[in-house]
Amino acid sequence: MTDNTNDINEPGEERVPKRILGTPPSEGGYLVHGEQIDESREAPGIYVQDPDKARRTEKYIALSFLITFLAGIGFIVSYVVFQVGDLDSTAVSNATLGGTLALALLGLAVGITLWVRGIMPKYEITEKRKVLAPSPEQRSELNQIIIDGAQQSGLGRFKLVRRTLLLAAAPLGLLPIVLLRDLGPMPKTALRHTVWKKGLRLVVEGTGQPIRAADFNSPGGILSVVPHGYEHDMNALAKATLILIKLRPEEIQPPTKVENWTVNGIVAYSKICTHVGCPAALYEQTTHHILCPCHQSTFDATRGAEVVFGPAARPLPQLPIGVDNEGYLIALSDFEVPVGPSFWERGDAEKKVREGEKA
Amino acid sequence: MSQPTVKPELPKAADGPLKFIEERIPTGDFLKRNLRKVFPDHWSFLLGEIALYSFIILLLTGTFLTLWFKPSMEHVVYDGSYEPLKGVMMSAAYESSLHISFEVRGGLLMRQMHHWAALLFVASMMIHMLRVFFTGAYRKPRELNWLIGLGLLTLALFEGLTGYSLPDDLLSGAGLRITQGVIVSLPLVGTYIQFFLFGGEYPGEDIISRFFTIHILLIPGILLGLVTAHLILMWVQKHTQMPGKGRTEKNVVGAPFYPAFMAKGGAFFLFTFGVIALLGAFFQINPIWAFGPYTPADISAGSQPDWYMGFLEGSLRIMVPWEINIASDYTLPLSVLIPALVPLGLIFTGLGVYPFVERWITGDNREHHLCDRPRNAPVRTSIGMAGVTFYGLLWLLGANDEIAANFHISLNATTYFGRVMIFLGPVLAYIITYRICIGLQRRDADVIGHGVETGVIKRLPNGEFIEVHAPASEPMAEHIKGKKEIQRFPDTTADEGGVPAPGMRGLMGKMRVKLNHAYTADDVPLEEHHDGHGEQHGEVLAGEPQKGITRH
Numbered sequence A: 001m002t003d004n005t006n007d008i009n010e011p012g013e014e015r016v017p018k019r020i021l022g023t024p025p026s027e028g029g030y031l032v033h034g035e036q037i038d039e040s041r042e043a044p045g046i047y048v049q050d051p052d053k054a055r056r057t058e059k060y061i062a063l064s065f066l067i068t069f070l071a072g073i074g075f076i077v078s079y080v081v082f083q084v085g086d087l088d089s090t091a092v093s094n095a096t097l098g099g100t101l102a103l104a105l106l107g108l109a110v111g112i113t114l115w116v117r118g119i120m121p122k123y124e125i126t127e128k129r130k131v132l133a134p135s136p137e138q139r140s141e142l143n144q145i146i147i148d149g150a151q152q153s154g155l156g157r158f159k160l161v162r163r164t165l166l167l168a169a170a171p172l173g174l175l176p177i178v179l180l181r182d183l184g185p186m187p188k189t190a191l192r193h194t195v196w197k198k199g200l201r202l203v204v205e206g207t208g209q210p211i212r213a214a215d216f217n218s219p220g221g222i223l224s225v226v227p228h229g230y231e232h233d234m235n236a237l238a239k240a241t242l243i244l245i246k247l248r249p250e251e252i253q254p255p256t257k258v259e260n261w262t263v264n265g266i267v268a269y270s271k272i273c274t275h276v277g278c279p280a281a282l283y284e285q286t287t288h289h290i291l292c293p294c295h296q297s298t299f300d301a302t303r304g305a306e307v308v309f310g311p312a313a314r315p316l317p318q319l320p321i322g323v324d325n326e327g328y329l330i331a332l333s334d335f336e337v338p339v340g341p342s343f344w345e346r347g348d349a350e351k352k353v354r355e356g357e358k359a
Numbered sequence B: 001m002s003q004p005t006v007k008p009e010l011p012k013a014a015d016g017p018l019k020f021i022e023e024r025i026p027t028g029d030f031l032k033r034n035l036r037k038v039f040p041d042h043w044s045f046l047l048g049e050i051a052l053y054s055f056i057i058l059l060l061t062g063t064f065l066t067l068w069f070k071p072s073m074e075h076v077v078y079d080g081s082y083e084p085l086k087g088v089m090m091s092a093a094y095e096s097s098l099h100i101s102f103e104v105r106g107g108l109l110m111r112q113m114h115h116w117a118a119l120l121f122v123a124s125m126m127i128h129m130l131r132v133f134f135t136g137a138y139r140k141p142r143e144l145n146w147l148i149g150l151g152l153l154t155l156a157l158f159e160g161l162t163g164y165s166l167p168d169d170l171l172s173g174a175g176l177r178i179t180q181g182v183i184v185s186l187p188l189v190g191t192y193i194q195f196f197l198f199g200g201e202y203p204g205e206d207i208i209s210r211f212f213t214i215h216i217l218l219i220p221g222i223l224l225g226l227v228t229a230h231l232i233l234m235w236v237q238k239h240t241q242m243p244g245k246g247r248t249e250k251n252v253v254g255a256p257f258y259p260a261f262m263a264k265g266g267a268f269f270l271f272t273f274g275v276i277a278l279l280g281a282f283f284q285i286n287p288i289w290a291f292g293p294y295t296p297a298d299i300s301a302g303s304q305p306d307w308y309m310g311f312l313e314g315s316l317r318i319m320v321p322w323e324i325n326i327a328s329d330y331t332l333p334l335s336v337l338i339p340a341l342v343p344l345g346l347i348f349t350g351l352g353v354y355p356f357v358e359r360w361i362t363g364d365n366r367e368h369h370l371c372d373r374p375r376n377a378p379v380r381t382s383i384g385m386a387g388v389t390f391y392g393l394l395w396l397l398g399a400n401d402e403i404a405a406n407f408h409i410s411l412n413a414t415t416y417f418g419r420v421m422i423f424l425g426p427v428l429a430y431i432i433t434y435r436i437c438i439g440l441q442r443r444d445a446d447v448i449g450h451g452v453e454t455g456v457i458k459r460l461p462n463g464e465f466i467e468v469h470a471p472a473s474e475p476m477a478e479h480i481k482g483k484k485e486i487q488r489f490p491d492t493t494a495d496e497g498g499v500p501a502p503g504m505r506g507l508m509g510k511m512r513v514k515l516n517h518a519y520t521a522d523d524v525p526l527e528e529h530h531d532g533h534g535e536q537h538g539e540v541l542a543g544e545p546q547k548g549i550t551r552h
Helices: A051-081 A087-118 A136-153 A159-183 A234-240 A349-358 B012-022 B028-035 B043-066 B092-102 B107-134 B143-165 B170-184 B190-198 B207-237 B257-282 B307-318 B334-362 B378-397 B400-407 B411-450 B474-480 B506-519 B546-550
Strands: A125-128 A202-204 A222-227 A242-246 A266-270 A282-284 A289-291 A298-300 A306-309 A321-323 A329-331 B075-077 B089-091 B251-256 B324-326 B330-332 B452-459 B465-470
Touching (some): A087 B107, A202 A329, B043 B107, B043 B257, B075 B092, B092 B107, B107 B257, B107 B307, B143 B170, B143 B207, B143 B307, B170 B190, B190 B207, B378 B400, B378 B411, B411 B474
Antiparallel strands (some): A202 A222, A222 A242, A282 A289, B075 B089, B452 B465
């Protein structure tokens, strides 16, 4: 939309069609009232368009505006005619409404652009810049005003006013912060626990079916698991969701905990990535790698979900599982360490667990 | 009362209202001055306009969306017209987003236009900012407007982040989860900020309504204020212009606001609007119904954020797994903190302080209204390109899973590549850009000194063949000659017995001189050779020692 086809050049006299003296001024002109263009108004830097070209351009402008008119009506017609509801009808409605709207806007845009380029004069007007900084005289006047005002206010002389004003402002500044206190509860130890506890059944995410250890028996299988009764509790799911992986017992290596932690090669790891908390949802059967699709942290399911690649710094915590007397999988306790992304107060929970075991 | 008649007369329809206003608001001089305000013309000056118009379109489409959107995380069972999700539990926010998409005529169009306009908004801001950077248009007196612009970009990123989370579909929830993971990793205050922001544990039931208020009221309000300030400053300081014939530091050459610029601006707004409507009509964006409602237990592979968040995603992806425990009790999750904060901090702090650092190094306190051509400030241009490379690599690596899948490259290889290139890439970019700039400066010097190749080969009486050079055309020569000398501080060490100026003493002063010398090291001066003009062949420079033309 720039007037200059060659941006480094100034359209000097020889480039821009300048009106030749003696040729008739363009009909209609650019002033109101159908007035003729006043020759004397052709100031330096204003190059009036060739009248014949302007006449021709007018037709194209009119055509563009006409297209906008028709497209505008088309929009209203589309709105009435095309109903929405399912994917297909909504797609048709969207395309016709958007198409007519775009056509209307672009028609107007093209018309105005033609108008500017074809009818309005070309401009190379020079305007002077003013120096932005004030003159020394202006500055001394301003300085005087500031000094006078400060003296008249008496803030310098009356120390008590100044000091108590500062004192008064301090608690007022704190009020907004105090007011925000009830935005949420204190974290306390909430991030260290999940809803898992001894005896809570593992159910399949989505269907809510409890899992019989004997039924989940194909090695390489994986299930996304949530705690029974919390299937729609977002806060619980954000920490307690598990992946359940069936391995051949001989594949399982330390530091995976086996005794009282697994059931016939079924291991349960937290599904919440220890990096920033995305669900580590991808599992590669051949390598037994668990992959988080967000930032590609990769964990080895056979070795206690230790990190083998990516930005995560800690293994996915393992949940001790067992079976209840009906043969369904249950948790044997909560996680030993906090799940999900690290936080300041987390500390080296894994080390503390190891020390606790030794003691 | 008889008043002296005003000539020329305006038609009644215009005269009446104008008179009404003028007699109540003293605008006379203001209008006279500003209606003919001159705006210079260059394609790159339109980039900021695209950002402004996208913002207006965002306000229009966004307002439409608020008429139906329900910023609530209350659980509802879907019973709308989109069959595949019937009976599914979801939040009211997601349900109302589906309602806008499928049951409000034009709703999907407005949603898609809103999203496209947001992408264009941030994109045009960034490119506008690059234009301002590479042409040195941020220099005095425009440093404040540069900072306002930086504030606008920062807010726009937060605006995008909060808006992206509102529909509460599975993809938007993944973004929110990452945000939470980053917040909670902050030392000392992380868990508290997370609990206060989310109203408790993640995801809680407050975040959508809080983000909604931030997205539709708080940030747009500040944006609107800053945009206004940005425009007022631009208006008062007048626009910069490219160097060229008749253009100086003391004038501005171009078209007047009324009628030309006004009409062009209007048309450009309509173009922007039209293109966004076209995108909204024919290019699907964020089909939330396909993702399903958010649950923290699920994710889809190939999750990608909006493009402007991609660089943070890439930065998180290439990080090495560092985590420090302090006395077993406290954790510094560096594998989150460093990638989330360091690139962002480097880029934004760098952009914020650059005008002031450059002014300190060059000691240049003049007002600048003529833009620099990037080649004429090689250090700045090279720093800029190093920054662009840094950002670009992070952005590219934010999609490394897509790259690995589509080009059959090992995913791990892309990560290792990123870990090396993030350090090497910017250095290479700096060196290459610097050499290109100097090369272009030499060519400019050649054009001014020896003219332009004509393709005419001439044989001299002594048998030598030369190519005839013609003097550069006036517009070209004027454009090249717009180059300004950068002040080089006197060499204090060589000045025997000389006392350095006050600003160049001490450790900081010495560093300043060193930086100044580095900044001005390779300037190629423009010299006109009047002897045998047009007959000289272009090989003259090659014979001279390099130092002779690069140092002065």
